[in-house]
Amino acid sequence: MTVTSATREVLAIHGGPPVRETLLPYGRQSIDENDIQAVVETLRSEWLTTGPKVAEFEEAFAARIGTKHAVSFSSGTAALHAAAFTAGLKPGDEAITSPLTFVATANCVLYQGATPVFADVSPDTLNLDPEQAASRVTPRTRAIFPVDYAGHPADLDAIRQMAERKGLVVIEDACHALGAEYRGRWVGSLAHMTVFSFHPIKHLTTGEGGMVTTDNPGSAETLRRFRNHGISSNARQRQTAGQWYYEMVLLGFNYRLTDIACALGIQQLGKLETNLARRRQIAARYTAAFRQVRGVIPPSIRSEANPAWHLYPIRLDLTKLSASRGQVFQALRAENIGVNAHYTPVHLHPYYRDRFGYRGGEYPVAEDAYERLISLPMFHGMSDGDVEDVVRAVIKVVAHFTK
């Protein structure tokens, strides 16, 4: 799109009127009366936790994804930790993951006393590059954690083939990708274990919550024990069997998801298709609007993928703009568009720098992307008016800074 200085509007950051009066957040939950009713009914029931709603949610989730087992957790982070434990990660082991992710993906490796090893991402999807990952494998590598960045599935075929050759466990961090498809299959059925999050800005929410899906019954059993102190049966099983005896067989945690949360999850799962369809509609509108905007690069979609659009991250082409990412970001905020940036590469956080000696420059594709990324508002509750506000604000701000 060619914009001359005559068409440039005064930005809100320079005192002009903002595109919107109120801030549009980058993500927000949608809760309706049926959700509230389901939670209230559970509050009035016998079981607030470890009750029937947990199994009901897990069974419905496994059926939706097409896996044999789904094991719920108190958060996506707890679910990642449990998957790292179940993969057998221990001190001395290494696990490969992407630097362009939320810190929890790498932290769960540290929880097990093992070492996260990063590998750079592919320039188009910003997902773990299978060749880079293969080059990081050592005799100590035990697992690989591909991340479905923004909801676009990682290159699971290539990663699985490599993992098979090298004897690695594949744990897919699909916290962004509930409902995404890869070569016609649901994310959740592609890896040894797949991890989801139900944080409020995700495709479905339980407040806090997470899930691991797997087809392996032994892994499912270990995941269930790990979330319940390492105990081999739960209170409901004991009550039903009329027994008091239990055994702790491994060192676990209390990572259980409550029946209150699961009641909400069951309701929300029923709306997943509608929510996904809306997110895909919003993404299509954004991409159509931004494709021709000089200085803006919309996210790429590979032909084998149908993304779930947890995020909609644009990349700026800073060679075409007279402003930094920070200036564009602040200008969009001033227009009342709640933009964000995903993610500060994990190895550049002070904890990782101090502990592992990273200095920057180790993962050039991820680091370069990070310098140019801006996440636009993306949630299924956005109105058409909200979407158009974002389109207008991006075009207004980028046009102002176009060289």
Ligand SMILES: Cc1ncc(COP(=O)(O)O)c(C=O)c1O
């Ligand atoms: C990629 C990724 N992994 C893990 C997590 C952790 O999930 P939770 O917030 O449910 O603990 C998140 C959370 O947003 C995430 O985005």
